[in-house]
Amino acid sequence: MIPDRCSFCRGKLREGKTEFMAHVAGEVIIIKDVPAYICEQCGEAY
Numbered sequence: 001m002i003p004d005r006c007s008f009c010r011g012k013l014r015e016g017k018t019e020f021m022a023h024v025a026g027e028v029i030i031i032k033d034v035p036a037y038i039c040e041q042c043g044e045a046y
Helices: none
Strands: 013-024 027-039
Antiparallel strands (some): 013 027
């Protein structure tokens, strides 16, 4: 199922890319260019 509206602000979502950040064993790992749906209003990524 592809979301069409942001669950926070109800803004329209568009396809884009985001970063995923995780803390692992005391280190910070960042994965860039993760495919996501991004809210045009508030920037929340899904």
